Structures are given as structure tokens and as C-alpha cells.
Amino acid sequence: MEKINILNHCLACFLVIQISSTLAQNPVRETNYNRREHSLIKPFLTAGLTVPYWDYTGSVMFTQSYVRLTPDEQSMSGAIWNQIPCWSRNWEIILSFKVAGKGKDLFGDGFAFWYAKDRMIVGPVFGSKDLFSGLAIIVDTYSNHNGPHNHQHPFISAMVNNGTLSYDHDRDGTHTQIAGCEARFRNVEYETLLKIRYDNDVLSVFTDLENKNNWKECFTVDGVELPTGYFFGASATTGDLSDNHLINSIKFYELDGVTTFERADIIPRATKFEEPREHVDDPKPGWSNLKIFCMLMFGMIGAVILSIAGYMYYEKYQQNKKKRFY
Structure with a gap:
């Protein structure tokens, strides 16, 4: 019995040493801090029918279960924006959303999650400002996608x-995106989860599309430099096609408890990002076989008519010539 106790004690000591060694080589960051002032969670409305820490504009509607950015109607636009700038150096956002609508083959346009300098400005980029300063995570659902590219929709970039x-x-943003992935989430019965993590200039996006509490990497890009002091927001738009764009929750986590004003003046950039390509219009569609056949037929018929007309003119000319000699 004593030998067994000694053996168990030695084994426990060995495990403690191994764990301590592992932690020393791979230090674990402290528990993430949930920050209420940057989060949007139920209940959304207070007794005074206001939304703590958030402003909204356009077609936004609040319910007990979700925030609807746009209804499933044409030409709608809505946005929500955090009132407080984020001074956290490293952070993580878990966004719960749902996109659904009546359209089976045609639907759109999509929504975007923002970390941007300017807030509450309505514009053409999924309901918010173009020529923005900051980061946009774009969830493009437009089924009739624009331009030639090698991915299907919905697409996260x-x-x-x-x-x-x-x-x-006109190119679905492919000329300026730094990374992206396909994500089939439309018209599912459960909520879709999107994790946006910014940690020491590394931007990572993960998805949980199957309601299995299992994160799948969408993309990871290092060398992404973002200033502090920008605002979080979400916006959506519909055009000729439409969908319901719903936000169920936005949960913000500060990763290391570090806030800094030193990065407030840096210019947003992605160091490993290709130079944006120029917009090139789609080539005009080529002629179909039927059109070519019809053009050849019309050409042949035209040639025959011209030949007959030329022959008749020549014959008449010869007759008139003979008459002048009589």
C-alpha cells in the first residue's frame, strides 16, 4: 500500500512539473474581459425605450429576440453604431446573426460589421460610408454575383x-479584400456565429455555421495595423433583391486588459495586402452560334441580291448600248 501511495505521489509530482513546464513555454493569457459598453445583448431596450451605448438609423427595428437591420423588402438600409470608441489594443467580437428571406434563387444584398473612424453615416457600402477608414468584415449574400471570380455566395471577406x-x-469587393471564405448560412433555422479576433496585428475570422459549438477558421491575416479609438457598428442594405438581416447579439471581449492611446493616430493598413487592382469592365459577350449563323445567312442572301441586281443592271446597260447603234 505504501509503495502504491509513493507511486501516486511521484506521478502527481511529475504531472505538476510537466504542466508547469508547458505553461512556462506557452504562457496562457488571462481570462478575456467582457466589456458591456461595446456589447449588444438582450434585453436590447431599457424601460425608456433607449438602447444603452448604441445608436441606430434607417430601417432598424428592435424586438425582444433580435435587432433587424433590414426587412425582406427592396431598397432598405439600416445600421447600428456603438457610441463609445474602443481603446482596447487587442479584442475579440462574437457576432450572432441570421439572414433569411423569401427568395430561393435570388436574394441580397448583405451586411457588414465595422471598426471604423466615422459612425452613423449612411452610404453605398452595405448601408454605410464608402472611402471609410478602418476595418470592414463584409458578409455578401448577393446571389447574382458581379464579375468573374472563383467563389460562390454568401461570402465573408x-x-x-x-x-x-x-x-x-461591380466586382463584389474582390479588388480590395485582404482575405475571404465561402459561408453557407442563409435560411437556416438556427443562429450563425462569427468570431472576429484582432490580436497583436493579426486578424482572424472564424465561423460556426452548423450550430455545433465548433469554430472553423475562415481566414487569418497578419500585418493588419488598426488604430485604437474607432467605433464598432453593423449595417445592411437591400436593393432589387432583399433579405431579413438580423443581429441577435454582439459580444465584445478585451483580450489582455490593455488600453492605449498611443495607436490612435496610426493609419489603418494591411502590410501584406496587394495593391488594389483597377476596375475593368466585363468584356462584351461574344456572338452565339445562332447569331453567327443568322449573320452568315443574311450575308449570303445580301450577296445573292446584289449579284442579281448587278446582273440586271448590266443587261439593261447592254440593251441601251445596242439601241444607240440603231
């Missing part, structure tokens, strides 16, 4: 802007 780049709707 990231754009970092210093205020000089314009979002190219």
Missing part, C-alpha cells in the same frame, strides 16, 4: 481602408 479606397460593388 475583410477590407482594410485608409480612407482612399472605394468598395467596388
